[in-house]
Amino acid sequence: MTATMGTPQDTGPLVRGTVPAAGGGQPARPRRSRPLITYGRWWWALPAILAVLLIHYVATAGGALYAFTNWTGIGDFDWVGLDNFRRILDDPALIGSLENTLFLAFGFLIATNVVGLLLALALNRTLRTRYLLRVLFFMPVVLSPLAVSYIWKFIFDFNGPLNDVLAWFGAAPKTWLADPTLALWAVLVVMAWQTTGMVMVIYLAGLATVPAEIEEAAALDGASTWRRFRYITLPSIRPSLAIASTLMLIQGLRVFDQVMALTGGGPAGATETLATQVYKETFALSNFGFGAALALLLTLIMLVFSVLQQAATRDRS
Amino acid sequence: MASITFDRITKRYPDGTQAVSELDLAIRDGEFLVLVGPSGCGKTTALRMAAGLEEISEGRLLIGDRVVNEVHPSQRDIAMVFQSYALYPHMSVRENIAFPLQCAGLAKAEVRERVDRAADALGLTELLERRPKALSGGQRQRVAMGRAIVRQPQAFLMDEPLSNLDAKLRGQMRAEIRNLQREYRTTTLYVTHDQVEAMTMGDRIAVLRKGVLQQLGTPEELYESPANLFVAEFIGSPPMNVLSATVTRAGSGSELLLGSQRLVLPAGALDAYPELAGADATPVALGLRPEALRDAAGADPSWPRLLADVELVENLPPEKLVHLRLDAEPVVTEATLELAADVDQAAAEDLRALGRGSVLHARLPGTTPVREGTRAQFAVPPSALHFFDLSTGQAIAPQSPRLAAATA
């Protein structure tokens, strides 16, 4: 044993490769390659993993079981197999809310990312007032979605400021939240208005890691503004793009507060989403089993889109 | 190819720092001009103004005959090599070098061919598919060069491109860059704070101090006739020795009072200096290059002799670098301190505290018999004397070329 005690690394790959288990001392073979400079041990994460597993996954999986029952919140229930799901697909109202959810989610994803990225680009290096402006644009993020929605409800009111402003330009007043086609757009505007600041911050953080010199180099190499953005800046902030788009997609898919506060799902279900339907089926109509099925469907949709989304924004090199 | 002209260019940063003051500089078509000066003197600022990356506060910048003050960097058709190389991290070496060509809208086949040719010229062929992260410093430097030359731009701008390399590689790349520039004959503005780089690479050198141009000339001109004490001390390694001395009349000729010594100058030695011809008890700053101190044995007997204590002999075959002490006063100007501080803050303090006499550096042939701790005599060719005004630091220049005044 003493032979190998001193410096195990001296009996390194050469010895290991040519003389397997020569003599008594087994050369120390590292089980996994760990970087020399690290923090922490894997088991430090155990308490958190347990908590997440128990509270999140086990509870969710438990709840998911009810999706296959006709439980009404009290008393007994029967297993009904896939009946709940069949009912969802057969119900035009629910298909409508699925369409609304997808419209809002993708509208939200695109609006927040485009506007957020434009804001971040505008407020990255130029403008001396950029620090103040960043704070201003971030403000709505810290407000409660309900509070924001009620403010916008006032703005959208038939006698509200929006119609007043339009009147100056000679436009006819509109019933923003009572019009079946406009209401969904109104909800989208409120969602995007509140969250764009968040996306801006994510992109600002990404842009901060792009050295000014490589953009200067690109300009000197003759790149137009668009080309510089497309081939230099955008690839450099790909991680921010992945994070921001995933977050916004998920947040959009589970939209609830704004709809409830602005329209309550109306007019005539025109702004109903999966999340509001889950709420109504479960807590207003006490169809716990059916609500659980809807919730499970929403969860699956989120999962699928997140995975697709990750694949789309992954660094392919 | 085109010339680049700085026409009375001033740069003031928003915080009020005046980084460049009324710079007049013309880089001729195909010329390799080195902009040199100590840290913080405004070299990078000047270069970035030429590139269009920094706004010009006053004056005009011309590329060829065109005023380009308002022209966007992407429209100037110049290539820049950054100190940090600024390679695109998400692109392979090939993509990096190809980028300027793609911006110019060249056809795929043409891009491929030109990238291959540039890579071949720079020895990068094996590395074309690598990412910059997987390259050594010298290789990254080459890629940056490749990206600059591949487009055959109007001009190259280089900001200390070699300062991140080790000494050996630096020497090698120095020659390589020079060769490339000769081959392509591209107008080049090269910034460095290293006077050796400046002397070895430049067709002409511009010395900058605190944003003000001190002198513009060929390496020989700067070395042989520096315009002022700053240039004299900046150019040359080891630097020029500067001592305070007094020029007096003695009979038919002149004498130099140097501490307790009198150096008798041959008759007519100062004839070329109208300012010193009638001098009597005129204080000057005397400049002596290290190689101006010669072994007294076998030297021209008419040359003045100088006695000094040998403090240290550094053997550096085929030469000897000798540190001498003399009881003459050193000339410590603001410029001297600035230069010393650039190298080492402690050295500047030493200079300030230096009371007892001054240290001279002499560069002698390796065969010269000098020993540490002895007092030795040195001969000084009168033609090797440099005089400077003590108060302004400006050179007191000879009227006719120095060579004419030289004695046999």
Ligand SMILES: Nc1ncnc2c1ncn2[C@@H]1O[C@H](COP(=O)(O)OP(=O)(O)OP(=O)(O)O)[C@@H](O)[C@H]1O
């Ligand atoms: N953005 C800026 N704002 C204010 N002052 C600046 C700015 N950039 C540079 N300066 C100042 O301008 C002066 C010249 O700077 P510059 O970077 O051109 O020096 P340099 O000669 O390139 O020095 P080095 O050899 O250290 O690179 C310095 O005093 C510097 O502090």
Ligand SMILES: [Mg+2]
């Ligand atoms: Mg610099």
